[in-house]
Amino acid sequence: MKKGIDYCIGFHAAGISAGIKKNGKKDLGIIISESPANAAGVFTTNRVQAAPVVLDRERITSGICRAIIVNSGNANCCTGEQGIRDARAMTGLVARELGISEDMILVASTGVIGQPLPIEKITRFVPGLIKSAESEGFQDFAEAIMTTDTVPKIILREGDLDGKRFKVMGIAKGAGMIHPNMATLLGFICTDIQATSTMLQDALNKANEKSFNRITIDGDTSTNDTVLIIANGMSGAVIKHARHQKTFQDILDDVMVSLSRLVIKDAEGATKLVEIIVTGAKSNEDARIIADTVAGSSLVKTALFGEDANWGRILAAAGRAGVPVEPDKTEIYFNDVAMVKAGKGCGPEAEAEATKVLCTPEFSISIHLNMGSGHASVLTCDFSIDYVKINADYRS
């Protein structure tokens, strides 16, 4: 996304380097709304929660937010009481600079767990960060929240309510430690629509279920997962009834699904984007459990990396999911190539065709159980040598 694009009305952002990351890249970002915005959030389900998550959970109950400050390079997690003080200090500084209440500032951190936040670096750079915030600063912001991401992730969509245009912009980071629920390290949604915080929470929950809760990279759930949505109403488009709500939901879904696809595409070391689709399960829940198990299987993921149409591993993973599967009824497709029918392989020609599918960067694996009408899907990626390299060396 280039500068000059029409961003959401009344939002400013910036991203700079404060020296938190060892490599000197951008690591401190801010989003500011010109007017108080209604807000909602979803957070990690991990029992270990980073200090900024603890603080945001408390503050989001007010339903109002003016600014979000974010650092990368340090997760401010497992940092005890000092961590909470540091998270508060980050927001306190922003509040003073903007001349508003600290309670209206939210905060997020991402990076290494268990090291004290270098708060003095942040303190030094916050005034300059705020000064540099502008409507075209979201690209810099998106870069400042990256960790192992190789590209910044921004999605902008437009809609209208009875002729009034509104925009929804999403920025996310995440390339590892990605698993439902929920599955992005950090996501920020800005919109100039007018909606109550209750509406926002409801819409965010629904969109999250369809997007970040449907992707897996490595089965690990972060301690810092946070998705915040803030709506400042400055477009003049107001959600007044169910039809409006539906219009907004569709756009928000689109933004968050698109962001979640960007996350998977940028997954650590990944070379393939693969949708695992399960149909014909006894229930949607069963289908979901099977899809998650196949999507998370190390053996399936290494076979994807090896471009090996090893459907036996797929069926074996489905079989260990812990819910009913009848192998003799099961079909497996790679895109539209049938690999397995009635629990048996379709032979070498089918395998040759499936291997062609496997050699493309984006495809689906469909598992038809023929036992009922339950269905679910999840996005995953392959498990590569580079994944191991990236994660063996992460802190060095």
Added chain:
Amino acid sequence: MKKGIDYCIGFHAAGISAGIKKNGKKDLGIIISESPANAAGVFTTNRVQAAPVVLDRERITSGICRAIIVNSGNANCCTGEQGIRDARAMTGLVARELGISEDMILVASTGVIGQPLPIEKITRFVPGLIKSAESEGFQDFAEAIMTTDTVPKIILREGDLDGKRFKVMGIAKGAGMIHPNMATLLGFICTDIQATSTMLQDALNKANEKSFNRITIDGDTSTNDTVLIIANGMSGAVIKHARHQKTFQDILDDVMVSLSRLVIKDAEGATKLVEIIVTGAKSNEDARIIADTVAGSSLVKTALFGEDANWGRILAAAGRAGVPVEPDKTEIYFNDVAMVKAGKGCGPEAEAEATKVLCTPEFSISIHLNMGSGHASVLTCDFSIDYVKINADYRS
């Protein structure tokens, strides 16, 4: 284990190459008891079960076995009705050669899933295989059941019941697709003690819980997991009462725990053997869930490979296990080096000490939750570049 060692009385074994494996290595093995032996077994919990597992489950109910035939190179799984016919054919051939009932023959297969068993190769080699069986043939047998294993795995232990000596020998294969429950592709226990099949089943269940159910390599459970125990009573040592049973259980536990350690040590691509110990959980079950989650975390396992004392990932994995964890009370040790106290890192000196531990091939990670008296442990290994290489290229 070398030839000339005193094996269990009344057992013969052999292992040869029948051309099932592409590389020409041994791939067909047999164990024969001179007299009918009492038998028991535990099998995979995967809903997808290989043909030999289906057959053995049925036959083991008789509690009697004379021989076990095993092939590697092909799992005879997801092979439909033909697979069942092939499994039966393997045992039928052995029965004819030995002049005994087919019902007394058990069978196991391991290797690639979803390809028809090359039964004609097996048929051709069974007579020669049986002829070559001898009391010193267990080394060959152990080699014949290997897939990605780099070493054959045999453990022999001795005990006595009121002055009568007896032996317990275990042979296992497994280096990947290893996860509770249960977690070895194949295990075979021969003993010359006299015990009923009910006693054997009880003892096997208990020993399995302490051994193969306590190891994880990659979180994938095989479709072929089978552990069989056969006892022919030829030593003259008879289990008569509870004290005898305890003596036998201790020896069997030792054999199976030792075998499970051999499996983890030989794990695909692994460079570290790591025991994850959880204490102070609210219950043993909670402790087990946390230990399994940490032991299975890709991020923990890649950090182990990278010799990075990244305790944040350990705490984060414990936190996502889905059971109560209070980070502020949690301690983490690498062997006896304290890394985390009250949920916070112990600083750079501790980290330097912990890194020394990490650079050794075998160590423990202890997580003290300080919430109760529940405890559990599980053996795991690191997640290496070679694991990905081995599993990306497995079928090629």
